[in-house]
Amino acid sequence: xxxxxxxxxxxxxxxxxxxxTRASDQCPQKQRVCLRVSTRTPKKPNSALRKIxxxxxxxxxxxxxxxxxxxxxxxxxxxxxxxxxxxxDSPGVKSHRIRGVKDLLGIPDRRKxxxxxxxxxxxxx
Numbered sequence: 001x002x003x004x005x006x007x008x009x010x011x012x013x014x015x016x017x018x019x020x021t022r023a024s025d026q027c028p029q030k031q032r033v034c035l036r037v038s039t040r041t042p043k044k045p046n047s048a049l050r051k052i053x054x055x056x057x058x059x060x061x062x063x064x065x066x067x068x069x070x071x072x073x074x075x076x077x078x079x080x081x082x083x084x085x086x087x088x089d090s091p092g093v094k095s096h097r098i099r100g101v102k103d104l105l106g107i108p109d110r111r112k113x114x115x116x117x118x119x120x121x122x123x124x125x
Contacts, residue, residue, distance in 0.1 A: 019095065021084060023061040029098065032057050032065070034078045042089035050090050053097065055082060065095045069107045069117045078103035 002010075024030055032055035039049040051067040053074060066087045067074065074080065076095075081101045087093040100106030100118015110119035 023057060023059075023063045024084060024095070025059055027085050029081050030057050031102070032060075032082050033078055034074055034076055034080060035062065036076065037067075037072070037074055040090060040093075043086075043091065046089045050087065050093075052090065052093055053080075055080065055097075056080075063095060064090075064093045065097045066090065066093050067097050067099075067104070069099060069110075071107070073105050074103060080104050 005023025008115070034053050034055055036054040037056075038052060042048065042050055042051050051072055052064050053067060054062060055065050056062050063082075065080075065082050079102045081098040081104075082095050083098055084094070085096045087096075097104055098118070099116070104118075108119065109122075110117050111122065114121065
């Protein structure tokens with residue numbers, strides 16, 4: 001515990017907050033290059049395999065990005081667009097890849113939530 005005199009001379013230092021989005025440079029989306037595509041198991045109560053990719057940003061940061069939806073065609077050196085948004089049950093994964101843009105294809109035959117997965121509108125008869 002500091003004395004009154006120590007507080008008068010030096011004061012209290014404010015806690016520094018860590019920036020959650022330091023890799024994105026305050027941009028809504030960033031273009032990135034895939035370094036590795038793999039699967040990872042989630043935290044305790046869940047058990048599905050999560051598809052993740054290690055990507056290098058245009059500002060030379062390396063981060064992990066989640067690939068939403070079923071199946072993916074991406075591989076090393078493919079160029080993708082990444083947005084923010086963490087995955088709660090995967091530690092260290094703080095961003096998502098945007099489907100249907102650049103080299104990552106959308107999900108064909110998807111009816112609901114199409115805009116999130118880059119699916120085209122089904123043709124009406």
